[in-house]
Amino acid sequence: MMIALFWILALSLFALATYVGRRFGLIPIVSQLLLATIGLPLLMYFWIEPGWQLSGAQLVSPAWLKNLYSLSFALLLGHILSDVIDLRLDRQSLKIALPSFCIPFACGLATAVWLLPAQPWISSLAVGLLFAITAIPVLYLYLRHINYPSAATRRLVQTAILIDLTCWTLFAIAQGSLHLSSLLLPLAGACLPLLLSLLGMRQPLLHSGCFFALLVVAEHFKLNALILGIGYLLCMAALKVPLVLPLPAAWMSRLQTNIAIPLILTFGIVQIDVHSAMASLGWGQLAALLVLPIASKLLGNWLGLGWAGASFEGASRWRESVLLNIRGLSEIVFLNLLLQQHLISPALYFALMLMGLIATLLPALVGMHRIPMNIAAPARNPHANS
Numbered sequence: 306m307m308i309a310l311f312w313i314l315a316l317s318l319f320a321l322a323t324y325v326g327r328r329f330g331l332i333p334i335v336s337q338l339l340l341a342t343i344g345l346p347l348l349m350y351f352w353i354e355p356g357w358q359l360s361g362a363q364l365v366s367p368a369w370l371k372n373l374y375s376l377s378f379a380l381l382l383g384h385i386l387s388d389v390i391d392l393r394l395d396r397q398s399l400k401i402a403l404p405s406f407c408i409p410f411a412c413g414l415a416t417a418v419w420l421l422p423a424q425p426w427i428s429s430l431a432v433g434l435l436f437a438i439t440a441i442p443v444l445y446l447y448l449r450h451i452n453y454p455s456a457a458t459r460r461l462v463q464t465a466i467l468i469d470l471t472c473w474t475l476f477a478i479a480q481g482s483l484h485l486s487s488l489l490l491p492l493a494g495a496c497l498p499l500l501l502s503l504l505g506m507r508q509p510l511l512h513s514g515c516f517f518a519l520l521v522v523a524e525h526f527k528l529n530a531l532i533l534g535i536g537y538l539l540c541m542a543a544l545k546v547p548l549v550l551p552l553p554a555a556w557m558s559r560l561q562t563n564i565a566i567p568l569i570l571t572f573g574i575v576q577i578d579v580h581s582a583m584a585s586l587g588w589g590q591l592a593a594l595l596v597l598p599i600a601s602k603l604l605g606n607w608l609g610l611g612w613a614g615a616s617f618e619g620a621s622r623w624r625e626s627v628l629l630n631i632r633g634l635s636e637i638v639f640l641n642l643l644l645q646q647h648l649i650s651p652a653l654y655f656a657l658m659l660m661g662l663i664a665t666l667l668p669a670l671v672g673m674h675r676i677p678m679n680i681a682a683p684a685r686n687p688h689a690n691s
Contacts, residue, residue: 307357308364312571318344319567333562334443334633335669338662341570342655346579353575361576372525374572377565379520379530381638384561385441386473386534387548397616398463401609405629406468408605409436412597420593421653427479428648434472435640435657436598437605439465440633440665447628447668457616461629464609469635476639477531491529494519495536502544512541513549527646566634573641573654582652594656599664602630627668632661 319337322344326336353359365371413436417429444465448458481488497519498512516537523530541548550557586594606626615622640657643649649657 307359308367308370311353311357311359311364312370312568315345315571316564316567318348319571320563323562331669332443334440334566335665337566337570338633338658338665341574342659342662345571345574346577346655349575350579361578364575365572370572374568375521375524377568378524378638378641379517380557380565381561381569381634382524382530382534382642383517383520384550384557385469385635385638386531386538394467395460395463397613398460398467400613401460401464401606401629402467402471404608404612405439405464405602405605406437406471408608409598409601410434412436412601416593416597420590422650425648428643430479431476431639431643431648432653434476435636435643436601437468438472438632438636438639439468439602439629440631440635441465441469442635443631443633443665444628447631454617457620460613460616461625464629472635472639473531474535477529477535481529481532488529488532491523491533492536494523494533495540498537498540498544498546502546507544507546509547509549512546514551516541516548517551530642566637569637569641573637573644574658576644577651577655579655582650582655585650585652586656591656594653595660595663598657598660599630599667602664603627606630624668624671627671630664631668632664636661 319340322336322340323333326333326339349361353364365374410433413433414429416436417424417432421429421432441462445458445462448461453461481491497515501507501512501515516534519537520530520534522528523533538548552560603626606629607622610622610625610629616625636657640649640654640661644651644654
């Protein structure tokens with residue numbers, strides 16, 4: 306009973322934070338990140354653990370909650386992957402993406418090897434990818450808000466898509482290389498669209514329903530959901546079968562904002578003893594995890610934008626560098642994936658979550674923080690949900 310009350314309280318707090326944030330012009334993901342990285346740890350430390358005598362492990366133990374988490378995870382991961390797979394490669398976007406990915410990725414690898422405690426190579430790889438990732442949804446909202454020119458918006462969003470696709474694919478291949486069964490089973494599932502097509506079943510709703518269902522199964526049984534998702538969508542793209550969302554866009558937006566994202570954020574944060582987690586990191590390590598991802602990403606963005614040239618006359622290279630540095634939904638899902646598989650420590654999880662919050666708030670410091678007032682809900686676009 307107390308566990309159910311906690312989750313009702315947590316979701317209510319996220320709803321309140323989202324509402325208050327909207328009153329101040331903040332997009333939902335910023336308000337939710339603020340609550341997750343500041344409010345929830347304080348709630349756990351001063352009330353839930355001492356007063357309710359509930360630990361993080363107990364709060365995430367019910368089977369119904371794990372099933373709900375699997376559904377939420379599949380929804381968000383599927384939405385992200387469906388977007389990054391839809392890539393139309395552009396030379397200028399590639400010029401920006403190369404240094405924007407490579408410089409922070411190299412910095413992340415160096416940080417993992419030299420500044421963090423010894424860990425498996427795949428964990429170091431994951432840190433490098435977390436340094437490099439860009440949040441497509443929040444980037445899209447910021448660009449729409451400031452009425453950025455359509456061609457420049459397309460170039461920046463395509464850059465972010467290219468970076469995210471690289472991150473997800475590299476990690477999926479690396480993870481699959483460790484255990485052959487974890488590679489073969491998801492690959493077999495990814496071929497389902499080919500089988501359905503051979504049987505004459507090309508209905509988009511059928512293919513899409515199987516896609517989200519398989520992601521739920523993969524997450525529940527700890528299979529490689531990344532390989533499954535990427536491979537499945539590549540097969541759908543080759544067959545020219547469009548992905549259809551399981552619910553109308555407006556309902557999907559409400560479900561993500563009010564249930565899926567708060568649940569995933571809370572699921573990760575409550576499992577962390579913030580006091581002991583921060584005690585396991587020295588001040589130098591914590592400062593490095595907060596500063597180096599942002600600084601290296603800004604440098605990579607700056608060099609890439611200089612290589613590609615201005616997207617329009619009067620374009621601000623600095624502002625575009627800041628925009629491409631934001632984190633958000635992509636990093637949240639990635640962090641939770643790594644934490645659930647014990648590839649990163651709770652301390653590293655919390656530090657990088659805090660870094661993601663700071664990076665996401667940076668555009669607000671240069672006046673790009675308010676909710677777009679002229680955006681209608683698109684037919685299929687994850688950008689509008691974060």
